[in-house]
Amino acid sequence: ETLFHSRDRSDLAPWPLRRAAPIADLLAAQRFLSKYGWAEAPAGAGARAPHAAPPPARPAGATLAETLRKFQKVNALPASGKLDAATLAAMNRPRCGVPDTRPLRQATSAAPQTRPTPLGRRPRAR
């Protein structure tokens, strides 16, 4: 069947275009950071199936500042530790829903060097 959840099947009707709520304040930013794995998991979380895991605690205070610095660093932003406009813009960019498991892994990490294509050209279409 075409999947639906509402008794009256109203969810089958074409939806008006929904827009994601912009990340515009501290609370939304905290939710973003915990949702995508930037916050530490609470103690005793152990190994759980991903869809059963409780969300990590939202970072606050000094922890928030440190978390923001890490996020800013990998996104090539000034690592101020403050929730500024550029950081909010980065959080609002289209992204994959899978958490970022290793937020400190950057371009200069131990990953093998990229071998450049000749003259730095883009790949030719296959």
Place this chain on the structure above:
Amino acid sequence: PKRFLQTLRPGPDPQPKGSPQGGGTWAFAKKTLTWRLVVEGYSSQLPVDEQRYIFHLAFRMWSEVMPLDFREDLAGPAAAVDIKLGFGRGRHLGCPRVFDGSGQEFAHAWRLGDIHFDDDEHFTPPTSDRGISLLKVAVHEIGHVLGLPHTYRTGSVMQPNYLPQGPAFELDWSDRKAVQKLYGSCEGAFDTAFDWVRREDNHRGAGALRFSTYFFRNSWYWLYENRNNRTRYGDPIRIVAGWKGIPAQNIDAVVHVWTWRRDERYFFKGNQYWRYDSDKDQAHTEDEQGKSYPKLISDGFPGIPSPLDTAFYDRRKQLIYFFKGSLVFAFDVHRNRVLGSYPKKMVDVFPAAEPQSHPVGHLDAAYYSYAHRSVFFFKGRRYWKVAREEDRRRRPGLPADGVLPPRPISGTWFDVCDVHTSALSV
């Protein structure tokens, strides 16, 4: 419960427990994975056939760089399908994670194998320069299913944020090595390997000689780009699509007889051979005397047995070396006959540089590489290089035409990977 979970195995880099699903602790242990775009998860934005084609291409792009391949499964029970894909809005497809509408999160993947796309996003086909490329997102999410986490490395397809890019997006060197760290490199014997020399005229009419490197296996082939350390994007291709008039599969040998006066290219299979016209890009149908191709090897190359294992042309000695079993035949192209002292044992003509380190016989391919300026003997997953003068200057004890210890083919010619036969036409 998904039965294929029993096929999962720990990857080589264990992560701390409790890490979210983006980590790479597990890898599939099967050679072929099945996938399906679920009927209840069709996008409302693109024709279904176009959605399926894009996913075919996305899976193929991964199989071109790793030893796994992927097959669309439309008929089997859903529980047996390894990777299910679908589009949804808000609360979707029984998933506990709700999509947020247009903007921000556009897709997610579960390490169990399901991929969901937010149908509130404007997904577009690869040819479009607007919206979000469905191909790029699909390749990214398949990367998660395979066990790759996010990375912020420039150029990686596994960056968490979507970056608009031109239509020619491909998996770069580091993404390839990351997935090969989980699944290993592509290995396997080849039927033949050869460099094809062409003359190209520039705008001033001056000619330049260029060569292209080809690997053949079964009914398909790859062009190998030596300067880029990979195969051409989109390869392998069916032999019939690129080489007209020669057998469609299992070529034994390709030889380019190249002297001051001769420029002849031959394909060998079974007891027959074909001559190829490089200018017209097709096999000759007949020779100058009007005799048709294919011809018998015994007629065109008297004294040479068939079927062959392989052959190569030595330009310096102007001999074709034909290999069969443990024997090698040196064929003089000017006298059109086998040299008097042949056949000989391969180990005598090409002696081992180190004890117990020789293919002995039954080669898959003998390949002269212009890139490496050396002859290579391929057998199984390994190659033996024939020492050239430069090697002997560095190691004076090396015998003439000595065979150096073996190395893996995949360590010198990278990412020559099969794809599923159903993907050959994608």
